[in-house]
Amino acid sequence: MTIAIEATGLTKDFEKGRRTIWQRLRGEPDRRETFRAVDEIDLRVATGEVFGILGPNGAGKTTTMRMLATLLEPTSGSATVLGHDLVAEAREIRRRLGAVLSGERSVYWKLTARENLEYFAALYHVPPAQTAERIASILEIVKLTDRADDYVEKFSTGMRQRLVLARALLPAPALLLLDEPTVGLDPQAARDLRERVLQLRDEGRTVLLTTHYMEEADQLCDRIAIVDHGRIVALDTPEGLKRALKATEVVRLEIGAPEARDESLIGRLAAGGTVAQRERQNGTLHLTVHCESARELVPLVIDAARAESAAVHNIQVQPVSLEDVFISLTGRALRE
Amino acid sequence: MSSADLAADLRAAWAATRKEWRILRRYPGSFLSFIFWPIALPLAFVFQAQAFSGGREDTMAAFTERTGTNEVAGFLFVGWATYMWLSIILWGPGTSLRTEQIRGSLEAIFMTPVSRLVILFGPAVSQLVWAIWIFVVVGVALWIGFGVAIGPLEALRALIVIVVGVPALYAVGALFATIVLRFGDASALVQAVRGLFTALCGMSFPIVVLPDWAETVARTLPPTYLIADLRSVLLNGAQLGSVIGDLGILLLMGAVLSALAVVAFRRTELYARRGGRLAQY
Numbered sequence: 001m002t003i004a005i006e007a008t009g010l011t012k013d014f015e016k017g018r019r020t021i022w023q024r025l026r027g028e029p030d031r032r033e034t035f036r037a038v039d040e041i042d043l044r045v046a047t048g049e050v051f052g053i054l055g056p057n058g059a060g061k062t063t064t065m066r067m068l069a070t071l072l073e074p075t076s077g078s079a080t081v082l083g084h085d086l087v088a089e090a091r092e093i094r095r096r097l098g099a100v101l102s103g104e105r106s107v108y109w110k111l112t113a114r115e116n117l118e119y120f121a122a123l124y125h126v127p128p129a130q131t132a133e134r135i136a137s138i139l140e141i142v143k144l145t146d147r148a149d150d151y152v153e154k155f156s157t158g159m160r161q162r163l164v165l166a167r168a169l170l171p172a173p174a175l176l177l178l179d180e181p182t183v184g185l186d187p188q189a190a191r192d193l194r195e196r197v198l199q200l201r202d203e204g205r206t207v208l209l210t211t212h213y214m215e216e217a218d219q220l221c222d223r224i225a226i227v228d229h230g231r232i233v234a235l236d237t238p239e240g241l242k243r244a245l246k247a248t249e250v251v252r253l254e255i256g257a258p259e260a261r262d263e264s265l266i267g268r269l270a271a272g273g274t275v276a277q278r279e280r281q282n283g284t285l286h287l288t289v290h291c292e293s294a295r296e297l298v299p300l301v302i303d304a305a306r307a308e309s310a311a312v313h314n315i316q317v318q319p320v321s322l323e324d325v326f327i328s329l330t331g332r333a334l335r336e
Numbered sequence: 337m338s339s340a341d342l343a344a345d346l347r348a349a350w351a352a353t354r355k356e357w358r359i360l361r362r363y364p365g366s367f368l369s370f371i372f373w374p375i376a377l378p379l380a381f382v383f384q385a386q387a388f389s390g391g392r393e394d395t396m397a398a399f400t401e402r403t404g405t406n407e408v409a410g411f412l413f414v415g416w417a418t419y420m421w422l423s424i425i426l427w428g429p430g431t432s433l434r435t436e437q438i439r440g441s442l443e444a445i446f447m448t449p450v451s452r453l454v455i456l457f458g459p460a461v462s463q464l465v466w467a468i469w470i471f472v473v474v475g476v477a478l479w480i481g482f483g484v485a486i487g488p489l490e491a492l493r494a495l496i497v498i499v500v501g502v503p504a505l506y507a508v509g510a511l512f513a514t515i516v517l518r519f520g521d522a523s524a525l526v527q528a529v530r531g532l533f534t535a536l537c538g539m540s541f542p543i544v545v546l547p548d549w550a551e552t553v554a555r556t557l558p559p560t561y562l563i564a565d566l567r568s569v570l571l572n573g574a575q576l577g578s579v580i581g582d583l584g585i586l587l588l589m590g591a592v593l594s595a596l597a598v599v600a601f602r603r604t605e606l607y608a609r610r611g612g613r614l615a616q617y
Contacts, residue, residue, distance in 0.1 A: 014612060066612065069447055073609045094449040101447075106440040110362045111355065122351030123448035125344035151362075167444065 004175050004206040005045040005068060009077035012038040012063050012230075037063040039230035040077065045208060047174075050201045052221035053210040054322060056332075060230035061210035062101075065179045068208065069099045082174055095125070098168030099177040106164060109153040113144050113163050116152060117170060124171040134170065142166045142196070158189030165196065176200060178209040182216060194220055214322035226326055233329045242320045245328055247273065247290035250318050251297055255285045257310030268304035272297035276328050284313060290324060345451045352458030356432075357465060367469060370420070374470050375477045378416040381540050382409045402542045405571045409482040414570055415539040417474040418563045421467045422505060422533060426526050428463055429456070429509040434516045443614050446605075456510050456601050457594075463506065467498050486570055493569040493576055497562065500583045503590030504558035510597035514604040517613070533559050558589045 015032040038060040045051040053061045066072040068081055070090040079086040081093045107116050117135045126134060139145045142162040152160060161181070168176060178197065182190035197207055197220050211217050217224050218238045225235040234241055251273065257265060262285055266275050273291030280286070291297045294317040305312045327333055360366070385408050389395035400406045433455075436442040445455055471494065478484040486494075508529070515522040536543070536550055537559040543551050554560045561582040568574035576583070608614045 063612075066443075071443055071446060071609065071614055072612050073606070091449050094447055097447065099447050101443055106444040108355070108359065108439075108441065110359045115355070115358060119351050119355045120444070120448065122344075122348040123445060123450040123454075125341070125348070125449055128347065171448075 002047040003044055003080075004047045004049070005043060005051075005079065005081050005208065007041055007043040007068075007077065007079035010038060010041045010043070010064070010067060010074050010079055011036065011076045012060075012067060012072060013075040037230055038067070038074075041227075041230075041232055043079075043225065043232070045206060047206050048201065048204050049222045050197065050207045050209070050220050052217040052224040053208070053227055054212065054214065054217045054224050054326070055210075055227035056212055059227045061212075061227060062179055063230075064227075065099075065101065065177050065208070065210055069097065069101060069177050070094055071101075096171060096174045097177065098171055098173030098175070099179070100161075100164050100168050100181050101177070101179045107152050107160060107167065110151060112149045112151055113139065113155075113166070114148045116163060117166060120167045121170050126170060134172075138166045138169050141169065141199075143192075156189075158185050158192070161185055161189065161193065165193065173205065175206045175208065178207060180210055180212070182211070182213065190216075214326070218322055224322070226322075226329060228326075228330045234325065238322060241322060241325045245290055245320055245325055247292060247320055247324075249291055249294045250276075250320055250324050251289045251291060251294050251301070252314075252316040252318070253285075253287040253289065253301060253312065254314040255287065255301075255305060255310050255312055256283065257285055257305070257308055259285075261308045261310060265304055265308050265310060268307065269297070269300060272300040276324065277331070277333075285310075288324070288327065290320070290328065341451075345454050348450045348454045349458045349461075352454060353461040356458075356462035360462065360465065370466070370470055371473055374413075374417050374420055374473045375481075377420075378409070378412040378474075378540075379481075381412045381416070385412065402544055403567070405567065407482075407484055407571050410478055410484045410571045411567060412540055413474045413478055414567050415563055417470045418559065418566060419534065419539045421463075421470050422559055423530060424466045425463050425502075425505045426509050426512060426530060429506065429513040431516075433513045437517075437614070446614055452601060452605060453598060456513065456597065457506065464498065464502065467502075468495070471498075484571075490570050490573065493574075494566055496576060497565045497569060497579070497583065501558065501562040501565075501586050501590075504586050504593055505562070507590060507593030507597045508558070511593070511600060514597065514600040517601075517608055518604045533557060536560070538563055558586055558593075561586050561589075 013034045013036050015030075016035050017032050019030055019032060041060075041064060053064060055061050063072065067074050067086065068079065070086065070093055073087060082096050084092040086093065108119070111119070114135060117138065118131065121131045121135060136145070139148050142165055144159065144162055144166065147155070147159065152163065155163065161184075165181070181197075182193055185193065194216065197209065200207055209220065221238060223235065223237050224241060225232045226241070227233065234244070236244065255265065259280060262278070262280075265285070266278065266287070269275060269287070269289060273289040275287055276290050277288040278285065289297060298315060298317075301312060301315065304310075323333065389399070396406060396408075399408060403411055405411055433442065436445060471491075475486045475491070478486065512522045512526055515525060533539075536546065536554040537557055538554065543554045543560060543564075546554060565579040565582050568579055569576070
């Protein structure tokens with residue numbers, strides 16, 4: 001197995017606030033606070049793998065991507081990408097790296113799709129003899145051939161995102177970094193893009209993607225790292241992560257009961273599963289319970305409610321998802 | 337750097353020029369605005385000059401003695417045309433990087449293997465388009481309005497002077513670009529430098545009228561040589577040989593300022609990569 005990305009102790013700190021020129025000239029000490037966005041991440045991504053980084057906003061996903069894309073210099077730690085050192089050999093990495101980082105804004109709206117790709121083909125050092133053919137085949141892949149000579153300003157959001165993906169494919173990259181690639185896309189465009197990612201994997205390319213859509217990570221990724229507060233809190237295959245939960249089903253309950261009864265109600269449910277999350281909203285207790293069998297848990301819920309003079313308003317049974325894995329690891333939902 | 341990389345970077349620089357030119361063409365209104373100002377601004381100074389001189393022969397003789405030409409309108413039109421082009425070139429690189437930053441394309445460019453020099457100097461050639469446009473407008477205005485005809489040979493010599501002047505002027509613009517990338521804005525500094533050039537470089541007067549100390553400062557500024565040489569070849573019929581010394585100084589200034597710009601840009605890029613400022617705006 002060859003390794004496409006190997007990171008050890010990768011860390012990124014940012015300074016909070018500003019230090020004015022006046023403060024610098026007067027030689028005042030730097031009193032800015034440091035914020036750690038990525039905290040000693042260790043990562044090994046195999047060649048040909050679709051590897052996902054799943055986490056809420058602000059978890060450090062994008063910062064990790066930007067470091068691996070050579071746009072940010074790590075504060076400490078080291079990494080090799082496609083066999084090259086991230087800092088010392090950044091230009092070598094850029095030759096074989098495609099990335100979709102900042103979405104549809106990063107193309108020129110007053111140029112056509114083909115003109116955009118011609119420009120970036122030159123920046124990627126694509127040999128002139130290959131440029132036209134490569135652009136034509138990439139436009140075919142992203143299904144923009146019939147709009148190749150239209151100005152980008154006339155494109156929909158989904159089409160612009162496809163053009164950004166086309167740009168990332170220009171260097172025939174061995175590694176593709178996709179940062180939240182489906183954010184802002186309509187369902188059809190998002191589905192199309194996910195299909196493209198799977199095609200790219202079939203072609204043998206390595207894909208590293210970040211997302212906060214758990215279904216997307218579940219569907220696309222061979223392995224997933226769940227990150228929170230800049231750290232990897234779990235790393236496994238989607239199935240492996242779910243298995244670690246020691247539950248097969250998730251039961252979401254809404255129970256109308258006085259707050260004083262919460263503890264005893266929860267205590268009665270302990271025999272049927274693990275309460276992963278609890279919350280009170282407008283006099284209703286919302287519980288998320290991980291269990292092996294909802295068939296065994298639900299009667300227990302009814303009995304417990306009757307015993308505590310509570311009313312069950314709603315019961316939802318779902319298979320375990322990555323969202324539940326995230327909740328069990330961090331105690332909060334992915335979108336909080 | 338290998339010769340293959342160098343060739344690829346040169347192709348990328350050409351692609352950057354083509355990209356700028358294509359975008360420029362799609363905003364035809366900007367060309368129209370540069371028909372009005374290159375005529376209106378110097379025209380006001382021509383009228384002012386006529387009012388101050390009273391049209392007397394002795395004042396005209398004094399003007400000719402100090403400037404080497406009796407074409408008052410030509411003198412002022414060429415000076416202000418250079419000023420306008422200078423303004424574009426000073427703003428150009430900085431605003432170009434800033435625009436890329438705001439648009440979100442700066443990171444996409446920095447993720448490519450292209451040399452950073454291409455990013456910094458790539459759009460330079462497209463600045464020649466503005467120079468040619470402004471001087472064509474001025475040439476037509478001088479011919480129609482004042483009967484000052486500029487022949488093809490004089491125009492060719494002027495173009496060569498402009499090409500020689502581009503590196504020095506663009507390097508000053510590139511230094512502003514690094515300031516934009518570092519601090520997010522350089523407008524105050526650009527205004528100050530533009531003011532300095534206007535006051536000292538002889539846009540509307542010969543620098544010999546300046547106090548000695550100011551003339552000395554003026555001789556350290558690239559636009560001084562550019563304006564003087566353009567006037568020489570366009571209005572006095574000077575050959576390139578007679579301004580070769582000035583052109584050499586311009587090239588030297590271009591080399592020194594470009595080296596400074598490259599060093600400053602590299603440091604700023606490192607700063608931006610450490611602080612995550614490439615995507616910030």
